[in-house]
Amino acid sequence: xxxxxxxxxxxxxxxxxxxxxxxxxxxxxxxxxxxxxxxxxxxxxxxxxxxxxxxxxxxxxxxxxxxxxxxxxxxxxxxxxxxxxxxxxxxxxxxxxxxxxxxxxxxxxxxxxxxxxxxxxxxxxxxxxxxxxxxxxxxxxxxxxxxxxxxxxxxxxxxxxxxxxxxxxxxxxxxxxxxxxxxxxxxxxxxxxxxxxxxxxxxxxxxxxxxxxxxxxxxxxxxxxxxxxxxxxxxxxxxxxxxxxxxxxxxxxxxxxxxxxxxxxxxxxxxxxxxxxxxxxxxxxxxxxxxxxxxxxxxxxxxxxxxxxxxxxxxxxxxxxxxxxxxxxxxxxxxxxxxxxxxxxxxxxxxxxxxxxxxxxxxxxxxxxxxxxxxxxxxxxxxxxxxxxxxxxxxxxxxxxxxxxxxxxxxxxxxxxxxxxxxxxxxxxxxxxxxxxxxxxxxxxxxxxxxxxxxxxxxxxxxxxxxxxxxxxxxxxxxxxxxxxxxxxxxxxxxxxxxxxxxxxxxxxxxxxxxxxxxxxxxxxxxxxxxxxxxxxxxxxxxxxxxxxxxxxxxxxxxxxxxxxxxxxxxxxxxxxxxxxxxxxxxxxxxxxxxxxxxxxxxxxxxxxxxxxxxxxxxxxxxxxxxxxxxxxxxxxxxxxxxxxxxxxxxxxxxxxxxxxxxxxxxxxxxxxxxxxxxxxxxxxxxxxxxxxxxxxxxxxxxxxxxxxxxxxxxxxxxxxxxxxxxxxxxxxxxxxxxxxxxxxxxxxxxxxxxxxxxxxxxxxxxxxxxxxxxxxxxxxxxxxxxxxxxxxxxxxxxxxxxxxxxxxxxxxxxxxxxxxxxxxxxxxxxxxxxxxxxxxxxxxxxxxxxxxxxxxxxxxxxxxxxxxxxxxxxxxxxxxxxxxxxxxxxxxxxxxx
Numbered sequence: 044x045x046x047x048x049x050x051x052x053x054x055x056x057x058x059x060x061x062x063x064x065x066x067x068x069x070x071x072x073x074x075x076x077x078x079x080x081x082x083x084x085x086x087x088x089x090x091x092x093x094x095x096x097x098x099x100x101x102x103x104x105x106x107x108x109x110x111x112x113x114x115x116x117x118x119x120x121x122x123x124x125x126x127x128x129x130x131x132x133x134x135x136x137x138x139x140x141x142x143x144x145x146x147x148x149x150x151x152x153x154x155x156x157x158x159x160x161x162x163x164x165x166x167x168x169x170x171x172x173x174x175x176x177x178x179x180x181x182x183x184x185x186x187x188x189x190x191x192x193x194x195x196x197x198x199x200x201x202x203x204x205x206x207x208x209x210x211x212x213x214x215x216x217x218x219x220x221x222x223x224x225x226x227x228x229x230x231x232x233x234x235x236x237x238x239x240x241x242x243x244x245x246x247x248x249x250x251x252x253x254x255x256x257x258x259x260x261x262x263x264x265x266x267x268x269x270x271x272x273x274x275x276x277x278x279x280x281x282x283x284x285x286x287x288x289x290x291x292x293x294x295x296x297x298x299x300x301x302x303x304x305x306x307x308x309x310x311x312x313x314x315x316x317x318x319x320x321x322x323x324x325x326x327x328x329x330x331x332x333x334x335x336x337x338x339x340x341x342x343x344x345x346x347x348x349x350x351x352x353x354x355x356x357x358x359x360x361x362x363x364x365x366x367x368x369x370x371x372x373x374x375x376x377x378x379x380x381x382x383x384x385x386x387x388x389x390x391x392x393x394x395x396x397x398x399x400x401x402x403x404x405x406x407x408x409x410x411x412x413x414x415x416x417x418x419x420x421x422x423x424x425x426x427x428x429x430x431x432x433x434x435x436x437x438x439x440x441x442x443x444x445x446x447x448x449x450x451x452x453x454x455x456x457x458x459x460x461x462x463x464x465x466x467x468x469x470x471x472x473x474x475x476x477x478x479x480x481x482x483x484x485x486x487x488x489x490x491x492x493x494x495x496x497x498x499x500x501x502x503x504x505x506x507x508x509x510x511x512x513x514x515x516x517x518x519x520x521x522x523x524x525x526x527x528x529x530x531x532x533x534x535x536x537x538x539x540x541x542x543x544x545x546x547x548x549x550x551x552x553x554x555x556x557x558x559x560x561x562x563x564x565x566x567x568x569x570x571x572x573x574x575x576x577x578x579x580x581x582x583x584x585x586x587x588x589x590x591x592x593x594x595x596x597x598x599x600x601x602x603x604x605x606x607x608x609x610x611x612x613x614x615x616x617x618x619x620x621x622x623x624x625x626x627x628x629x630x631x632x633x634x635x636x637x638x639x640x641x642x643x644x645x646x647x648x649x650x651x652x653x654x655x656x657x658x659x660x661x662x663x664x665x666x667x668x669x670x671x672x673x674x675x676x677x678x679x680x681x682x683x684x685x686x687x688x689x690x691x692x693x694x695x696x697x698x699x700x701x702x703x704x705x706x707x708x709x710x711x712x713x714x715x716x717x718x719x720x721x722x723x724x725x726x727x728x729x730x731x732x733x734x735x736x737x738x739x740x741x742x743x744x745x746x747x748x749x750x751x752x753x754x755x756x757x758x759x760x761x762x763x764x765x766x767x768x769x770x771x772x773x774x775x776x777x778x779x780x781x782x783x784x785x786x787x788x789x790x791x792x793x794x795x796x797x798x799x800x801x802x803x804x805x806x807x808x809x810x811x812x813x814x815x816x817x818x819x820x821x822x823x824x825x826x827x828x829x830x831x832x833x834x835x836x837x838x839x840x841x842x843x844x845x846x847x848x849x850x851x852x853x854x855x856x857x858x859x860x861x862x863x864x865x866x867x868x869x870x871x872x873x874x875x876x877x878x879x880x881x882x883x884x885x886x887x888x889x890x891x892x893x894x895x896x897x898x899x900x901x902x903x904x905x906x907x908x909x910x911x912x913x914x915x916x917x918x919x920x921x922x923x924x925x926x927x928x929x930x931x932x933x934x935x936x937x938x939x940x941x
Contacts (some may be wrong), residue, residue: 088192092170095853096884096914098148098408102938107402108929111353111905112381113153113368117160120373122180124154124163125381127403128935129909131165133180134401136372136379138386141403144182148408150880150910153199153368156180157206158259164188164200164209168910171881173197175211175226188226194614194846194879196362196904199254204261210235212253214362216846216876217617219273221361223252223266235286236266254313254364257288258320264288265296265323267312267365275358278328281312281365296323296338297345310357313366316340317375322391324348324378326366328357333366335380337391349389349396353382359903359924384929405931410887410915412940415894417870419836424829425690426709427821427867430790431472431574432687434678434694435479440500441692442473442482445709446825447794449473449484451500454692456705463498464506470496471791474528474574476521483509483519483528487791492535495519495528495556509556510563517551517791520575520584521558522597528556529566529575529584544789545816547624548572548587553595567600573624576677578631585627591653592625592634605631606653608645610638611847614876619658624674629681633697635667639847640859642672642686644697667695667702669855670862673818689866714830719744719760724769727751741773776808781920784812784837789819792826799827799834812839813898813920814873821867840898841867843875844886850878856885857892864893873920875900880910887914912941 106127114125116136124133125141129150132141145151149169156163160180167176172192178185188209189197196214198221203210208227215222215238223236236252251269258265264286273279283296297311310328317323323338334350355366369380378389379399388397424446432443434454441454447469452460464470468486475482480500487493492513498506509528510516515538519530531551538544553566553575573587583594591607605627612620625636627647634645638657645655645664655663672686678694686693690709695702720743727739729751742750742759750757759765779802786798802810812820820839826832841863850856863872874886874897890897898918901908905925912919918941923932 086192087190088170088172090187090190092192092881094148094169094171094884095881096148096410096888099411099915100409101406102409102935103404103406104934104938105402105404106929106931106934107400108384108931109381109386109401109403110384110927110929110932111363111367111925112386113363114370114379114381114386115155115163115368116370116372116379117156117180118158118373119160122156123379123386123399124156124180125386126152126154126165128405128407128931129906129913130405130407131163131182132403136399138399138401141401143404143406144180145178145185146406146408148410148913150906150913151176152363152906155200155202155209155368157202158204159206162206164202166197166200166211168880172879175200175209177209177228188228188230189224189232190230192879194876194882196360196906198362199364199368201255201257204257204259210255210257210264212255212364214360216614218249219615220249221251221253221269223255235264236268252284253361254366256315258316259318260320262288263316263320265314265316267314278310278357281310281357283311283314283323283325296340297325299343312355312357313364313369315369315371315378317371318373319375322371322375324369324371326352326355328355335378335389348378348391348394349380352380354926356903356924360907362904363906383927384931403931405935407913407935407939409913409939410884411891412915413887413890413896413917414940415870415896417896419838420828420868422713423710424713424825426711426825427689428673428818428825429687429690429692429707429709430822431674432685432692432707433473433475433676434683434685435475435500436477437479438679438683440479441705441707442475443687443707444471444473444484445690445707446711446822446829446831447471447792449482449498450707450709451482452707454694454705456707460707460709463500463502467506468493469792469794472518472574474519474521477523477525481521483521483530485516485519485530485791487515487793489539489788489793489795489797493791495530497528497558509558515791518572518574520577522555522584523577523581526558528558530554530556531572531575538788543785543816546572547790548589553584553586553600555597566597567595567602569602574626576626578627578629587621587625589621591621592627604653606634606645606647606655608634608636608638608643608653608655608657610636610643610657611849614846619656622657626675626677628677628697633681635675635677635684635686637672637675637686639849640671640673640842641666642668642675642684644684668693669858670866671859688862689868691866711829711831713828715746717745719749719763721759721763721765722768722773723754723765724767725771725773728772728774730775739773774806777806778809778811779807779835780811781813782807782810783814783816784810784820784823785816787819787823789817792819792822794826794832796823796832796834799823799832799837802835803833807835810835810837811871812837813871813918814843814875814900815839815841817842818867821869838871839869840871840873841869843873843900844877845875846878846882848877850882850885853885853888856882856889860886860889860893860895864895870895872897873900874898874911874916876902876907883911884914887911887916891915909935912936912939916941 109127112125131145134141151167154163154165162177175189201210220238222238225233255266267281268284285294313326315324332351333355335348338345367381386399426445429443449463449470450460473482473484494510496506515533516530533551552568555564571586575584593602594605595602609619622636622638675686692705693702722741727736738754824837896917899911899916901921903924
């Protein structure tokens, strides 16, 4: 089973190391989890590609420690090559001054000497994506060997015995798996240990291979292997395998079937075979730490050589392998090993460990640091979102919901919006009657559930309730004759018991409600969603199901698939996934769809099955939006396409290329307290270092703390209300800088959300959400600022930028970031593994240009976190996965300013 955020299981790969709501990622429908088409072939890049960012600053310092140093020893035993903070160095095997051979903004790791000592293979993203490179040991003659142009991390290069090829492992995010490749220096590549496609359908048959090491005689290839999914609730049971390169036969070296040793059974990795092929060194998890063992390959004798050594990454992203690279000396008597900030010699016979002292000068070129001054908004609260906007049949009036109310206003923006009703329960999902005189909408509260209503546009009569039983209703729509309103109904309890809502499909019943009054009629119960809408036949209504857009017979409830449109999904899903929302045109010839937060137009003519893959270029579809799209609808009988971003409404003719835009401005007063209040006598813990005032006065003036001091130390305004708080301790409000407020109700909003109120009750006055999953977090921020909901302030990044954006240029990135800054009015964004290093640099560059602050997802990957710091990102949302951190890491992180 592929794992999104589920109630009991999390994302595929490292999410299990975090809290269930940690990543702000969705629970996926079965169709979305599996994907609906095979993944595209790997993208190839032409030679000569470079990183787009130019350095704007440099930090320099000396270090005698190297965190997670992966090293190699020259065949003559005289020179060590190792990586340090994404740069490559060489030094004598005795230690001393390390010489840099590859420095710059590119992140380069895991240098490995060729069998003849004339070349180093290494991993580099200097072409914009991670690829295999070779160069001379002095840093000259660098050339690219592999040419992948995607976001798949590469790790663990190792030479073949004849020096004609380099083995390396690719991590495939969409399958959460590691596969082993052989790259010929001529440019050809062969998949050595493939990962099965669609592993969810294979009963746990996913195979992983990492950390290859070839014997000197060319007979065998040793590597770590794992069968099944990676789950960090426990240490994955990596095994050691040996492949006969002549026959392809594989033998399991460890664990031994009859004798699984103490410690974590099966946690064996990073094999290195001695020059004579008789001894195998490897790392293993033991007693909560990591040990190095040596094994006699002839007798099977196995013993621990050193413990503890560098703590492994078995419970993190092994994008620099599970253990740093290390090497035998040419005589096979000593291991040269990096770890815990040191490089040391370990004698094979005695286990004696000797430090190899070294010194290295770090000159790190960095991108411009994002550090804009971001202020809280003041004055009236202007709604960031207009939800589900819909044009009237005559195209003159727009209906939408904002801040829990249904509004109508001239579509050209010539007059201010007005509330459709006089108040009552919160209102959502307005929908026009065919004659344009009436609007249907739904109401909902957590305490009282909700109903479906109609109200005249002119306000001549009060709203009329169409439903008898209170429940959770959504997406009302008039039938073409105007005689009934269709809606989706779910039990109120089911909604209240849902931890995190995501997507527009749920278990629901399609109901028909007579406008003139009478009993509701159930048409169909299924997992479905989207807005009911009509095409050519008035007897069929269209809704989304797991297999795509279906036409439902209003008389019988039977359904048939009308269209299946798929496109890019989250990085952990293999292949294309169903679109988030779609509508078929009134004449059935076209469809509009939103996926990856962009609007697409699809031509269905001549497509009997209605199957379209937006990942595949072709004349059948085109992207209409550049900044993005939140909501979509047809108008004008299918001659016009409409959509909204934030509070901006877009209209464009079906055959057009340039939309017209109108700002829909909804403003309400900001909930700002007035008056003065003196809190007197409390013990005050201040923000002035560790200063504590035992008998304090705290003066609050409006929404500001005006003064803090000892009792009587400052004048108190005569109009201040004095409150005796002796015996209490008062602390500054807590600011939670990483809080995924995942348990709010989405789309149909909850005006009394318990999550934000709970946070406030525990003293959190600001809860910053660095990835809201959906745009609803923006609406809750406005509701709280307006006093329409109670809770901590909730600034956020809005939805994170993921790889499904498929950015192809800096201009595309700029357009999307302007959506956040100009439409959502958030100057913070979250870059969540949005693509290759090139793409991540584009995002950093665009954020810097637009005065925004981008934070990042660390993904339990050291090289991802470090490369993002190099690129000038202002923050990283998770801890470094490596422990301990050496002086190099501490200095680098502190001096970078991120």
